[in-house]
Amino acid sequence: MTTLSHTPAPGLPPKWGLTLPLPGLTIDRHRFLVERLADLGYTDVWSAEGGGTDAFTPLATVAAWSPSLRIATGIVPVQTRGPAVLAQTAATLAQLAPGRLLLGLGASVPAHVTDINGIPFDEPYKRTRDVLRFVTRALRGEHIAGDFDTFSITGYRLPHPPRDPVKVILGALRPGMLRLGFREGDGAITNLLFPEDVPKILDAVGPQPPGKELVVKVFVCPTEDTDYAHRATRPFLAWILNREPYRKFHEWLGHGDLLRESHERWADGDADGAQKALPDEVVEKLFISGSPEECREKILRYHRPGVTTIQLYVSLPPETFVSRARVLDTLARLGPAAA
Incomplete structure (x- = not known):
């Protein structure tokens, strides 16, 4: 086995999130896992949305199964739901997990917007910016009316805005969206990059005010x-x-x-x-x-000062699913609590 080395980045340790549902395991079979994640050192459960599971239902189940895990979308496309529906859904989840919801919005890709939903993928930057502005105001309980560049609102106010703030971040790949997420939202989530690319992301973001989030999603297949x-x-x-x-x-x-x-x-x-x-x-x-231990060393290479959360997408090999104990052991060896 190859021995890898890593020098931890200085500063606060990042949060660690796991994307659910795990590929190959339907969401109804995750309770045993969710109830143990905090013991394994994980702080967050993330969901995503493309052509399979929706982003919100898994988080509602996690909120019911865990009193402590932060729940987060990474990401929900801004074109496939109306702005008010996004705000309503986030506010409802926030009632289940007060102070523990992070809403990740993003442009997604045409294959998830147009090809399978029949919705035009028009002006993704402007649409994302407009939905971000609407949702952040709505979640604060403001009355919103008027024209945005990509839609118009006659008048809307959430009847029950969240008591605790909901962070809203953007899925972001390049400087424009990264800066928008930090300028008008609570940060950004990026993914599918090499560890050595992280400094370029940080440079594009610039100075990060306290409380902002930079989430890096890392894809992992723990097998030798x-x-x-x-x-x-x-x-x-x-x-x-x-x-x-x-x-x-x-x-x-x-x-x-x-x-x-x-x-x-x-x-x-x-x-x-x-x-x-x-x-x-x-x-x-x-x-x-690689082995879970080798994967963990590689995951840690994404931790640089300024990265607040490591979000894992874990594709387990079939033999891991022979027992719940093996699933938990693999995730434990990958995660933040591993020795």
Whole structure:
């Protein structure tokens, strides 16, 4: 086994979150896990929304099963729900978990907005900005009426705004959205980047006022079977890295040459070739694998001063699901409480 080393970043330790539901396990089978996460050192449960589970229902179950875990969306697309519905849903969740809700909003990608929902993916930056402005005001209990650039509101006020503040952050990949999240919201969440890319994100954000959040989502496949890990993760990586927002993100990060052949094959309609063209270096850095201990060392490389939360998306190999004890043991060895 390769021995890896890591020098912890100075400053406050980050929060650690786990994305649920775990792939391969439906949300109704997670109670045993949620009830133990705090003991394993995890502070948050995150959800996401694309073409599978919705973002909010898993968090409602977590709020019922745990009195302490922070619940967070990372992210909810701003185009697939109306602004008032987003505010209402967040306010309702906040009643279940007062002071423990973090609402992550974002533009998402056309495949999740237009392809499966039939909704135009128009002006993603402006739409995200407008929804952020509406939702933050609504959650403060303000009456909102008037024209935004991407929608108009006749008049709306939440009847029961949250008693405790709800943080609202943005899914952000490049400087404009990152700065918007910190300027008008409570921070940002970014993902699918190399550990050495984190300083560029921090530079784009600039000085971070106290209380703001910078969340880094890290994809993990804890197995020493490298061939399995690559087979399991290449299809997703090829798909997501060939979405325009992520293609532009990695060009900005300076990885255009590494991904050029994959982009060209995808553009030619060769999805299988686009997967094969992804360099092993890209696969291993964007969806890390190895023993749980090796994965944990790699996860810690994302912790830099200014990163407030490490959010894990964990794709467990099938053999881990033989027992609840094995699932918990693997997550314990990956997580913040591991020795």
